[in-house]
Amino acid sequence: MDMAPILDDSRQALQLALELGGPVLLAALVVGLVVGIVQTLTQLHEPTVALVPRLIAVVLVVLALLPWMVGRWVDYTSGLLDALPGLLLSGG
Secondary structure, eight states: OOOHHHHHHHHHHHHHHHHHHHHHHHHHHHHHHHHHHHHHHHTOOOHHHHHHHHHHHHHHHHHHHHHHHHHHHHHHHHHHHHHHHHHHHHHO
């Protein structure tokens, strides 16, 4: 059995995971850094002060990018399902 299609699909799945998770994680990172700097400058070290802005930023980014994220996910899934019969027939 040829492993190239499996490796290609795995690479595409990892790339899609990075594309979908990257903006959300980047927003959480930037907001976390800004809040951490503000907490250091004000000497206010309360965990909820750091959590709430990050949570709000993540929710806003997900809501803003949701149509694009769903579109990418559906495109990947439909491509994978379209290729599935060919993979099954060539493997047997």
